[in-house]
Amino acid sequence: MTTRVLVVDDSGFFRRRVKEILEEDPLLIVIGDAANGQEAIDKAAELKPDVITMDIEMPVMDGIKATQKIMASNPTPIVMFSSLTTEGAKATLEALEAGALDFLPKRFEDISQDRDEAKKLLCQRVRAIAQKKHTLRKISPVSATPKATKPSTVTAVKRTAVDIKKTGGIDLVAIGTSTGGPLALQNILVNLPADFSKPIVMIQHMPATFTPAFAKRLDQLCKISVKEAEDGDILKPGLALLAPGGKQMLVEGRAGNATIRIIESEPSLTYKPSVDITFRSINNVFPAKTLAIVLTGMGADGREGARTLRAQGSEIWAQDEASCVVYGMPAAIVDGGLADKVLDIHDFSQAIIKRI
Numbered sequence: 001m002t003t004r005v006l007v008v009d010d011s012g013f014f015r016r017r018v019k020e021i022l023e024e025d026p027l028l029i030v031i032g033d034a035a036n037g038q039e040a041i042d043k044a045a046e047l048k049p050d051v052i053t054m055d056i057e058m059p060v061m062d063g064i065k066a067t068q069k070i071m072a073s074n075p076t077p078i079v080m081f082s083s084l085t086t087e088g089a090k091a092t093l094e095a096l097e098a099g100a101l102d103f104l105p106k107r108f109e110d111i112s113q114d115r116d117e118a119k120k121l122l123c124q125r126v127r128a129i130a131q132k133k134h135t136l137r138k139i140s141p142v143s144a145t146p147k148a149t150k151p152s153t154v155t156a157v158k159r160t161a162v163d164i165k166k167t168g169g170i171d172l173v174a175i176g177t178s179t180g181g182p183l184a185l186q187n188i189l190v191n192l193p194a195d196f197s198k199p200i201v202m203i204q205h206m207p208a209t210f211t212p213a214f215a216k217r218l219d220q221l222c223k224i225s226v227k228e229a230e231d232g233d234i235l236k237p238g239l240a241l242l243a244p245g246g247k248q249m250l251v252e253g254r255a256g257n258a259t260i261r262i263i264e265s266e267p268s269l270t271y272k273p274s275v276d277i278t279f280r281s282i283n284n285v286f287p288a289k290t291l292a293i294v295l296t297g298m299g300a301d302g303r304e305g306a307r308t309l310r311a312q313g314s315e316i317w318a319q320d321e322a323s324c325v326v327y328g329m330p331a332a333i334v335d336g337g338l339a340d341k342v343l344d345i346h347d348f349s350q351a352i353i354k355r356i
Helices: 012-022 037-047 063-073 086-098 115-130 181-189 211-221 275-283 303-311 329-335 345-355
Strands: 003-008 028-034 051-055 078-082 102-105 172-177 200-204 225-228 239-242 247-254 257-264 290-294 315-319 341-343
Touching: 003 012, 003 037, 003 115, 012 028, 012 115, 028 037, 028 115, 037 051, 037 063, 051 063, 051 115, 063 078, 063 086, 078 086, 078 115, 086 102, 086 181, 086 211, 102 115, 172 181, 172 275, 181 200, 181 211, 181 345, 200 247, 200 275, 211 225, 211 239, 247 275, 275 290, 275 303, 290 303, 290 329, 290 345, 303 315, 303 329, 315 329, 315 345, 341 345
Parallel strands: 003 028, 003 051, 051 078, 078 102, 172 200, 172 290, 200 239, 225 239, 290 315, 315 341
Antiparallel strands: 247 257
């Protein structure tokens, strides 16, 4: 089925470039374009696209305000094009809170040094978020953060006789995520109490210039403390450490005296940071004592790391398909038979508190 796209940017050259790339994919068709936020609102109402690509900085009305208004009137999956700067990071996070589902660097070289790979990834991301078109609901422009409106939907995954029982204590919570992750992480962390008794490590696929702003925003919103992880950081109760973009985060030492090690990533690795790499390092420090959670995201990063953790007795939870922006990473956990629980994003906080 063809995905219909509306392209929004104040640069005519950039609009043409995006259109040419998208229409190289036989499953995508650009049905219109707009040069500012107000035009985007009007075209979204008129054309009813399946996906909108949106610039942030535009005349008349910027992309953040346009996103708010579109999500309040004609909810549509939106992917933001962002500059990889500190200000661009702040604006992108605001756009995600306004209802945008994904973001990509506006310079395609920042998506991938391989031009063909960059084009492929753009088309993949557009097709992926289009799948959420019929599940979106109107979001009030006053508060773009979704609220839980339904009872708990925790799914207990059927176990087999050879499964290791997960009844022991938990010393660490580790969370891996990608597309849709910023709001998913926010949804979990803001509902944890100030006296949360365990350390948390988080791996979010995100550019290096974005992770400091994201960690700072979470710290401002949450009762617990949140910071971008630095080499030598000590894991402490009630402290959530976010892996820095562009690098790899390892957990070292021993339970009760564990620290963070930040290392350069091998150029050949797709994910920087990688959930698999962090999860595997955790297994050396907290065997059978970790609650590992895999949230919304494209691909399968986290599956093999979760497999390693689970083999030693740690517990693995995954986000359910209905509440994911992209059901890729959690699907890899579920399909691989690794999930002890599958939960709606709104149910994680209370489930974690009860488990800890």
